[in-house]
Amino acid sequence: MKQLRIAIILLLIGGLLTTTAFFMAFFTAEVQQFGTVTVASELDTAFQLVSVGDNGFSYGRPWFSQKIFYFHVPVAEASFLVLLLSAVFAVRFLMTRKRSFDTKSRIAMETSLVFVILTMITGVLWTRASWGVWWEWEPRLTTYFIMMLMMIAYFVLRNSIEDEERRAVYGAAFAVLAAINAPISFMITRVLESNHPVVFQSGMASSNLLPFIVAQVGMLMVGYAVYALRMSEERLGERIDAAKEALEG
């Protein structure tokens, strides 16, 4: 199957790129800073000290947990894009009523949910390390959490409807509703005051930008590969059902 071969190739390239990004994040990317610490006198230290007049010297507090960023953001952005893909297929289903678009929309939603859950886990760990709490009801986290709940509700809704046609129509409408959350969640930190870091707003050194881009490209490839892999599985399932029906008939 062509789609399966493409999925495996993308999975291998994506895996290679994300592994490369992982090593770059830890060995070539410079450590970011999170606030400053002031000391009374000059010290022989690995930190770069800056004189602050009569107050002594200050240094940027290293932010080691920021290393989570190199995978947390690419996984989150992949989740947004795959969710939007699900909505595109949902709209196409509503326009054409072709069952294949409903299947594509459902598989994209499932793939996106995997990425959303992984974004939540890495995000919660980063929140705990940086802010000292496991969760904070700030705009980005709250909107992303609502988006995740709506995606879970999509599958609950589908499983609660027996009629295939109604299930597909309600599912498609709900997929579009869930996808509306993606741009809201993405833009909210740029509109409302938020503790959540905003990528690119404060600039990024090239040593930090490169692993991020490599991880982003790799993660998008992995995202599409996972989707294509699940679609192959779905198509094989359909072929088995058709063959069984023909044998029984």
Add this chain to the structure above:
Amino acid sequence: MEATNAELYRLALTDAPYVIAAYGILWISFVAYVTMTLRRVMRLEKAVVVLEESLERREA
């Protein structure tokens, strides 16, 4: 050890479990999910071959 360097190590060691957990969970989840899907795909491919062969035999 200088106080600030001691803090450097302390900061790195405090954050390390969260960073390791984040990358570990991410990779293990991806590998597990992809492996399970690939195994299902391979099993289905075998089933498709068997079913379509028996269908061809019956039609022939």
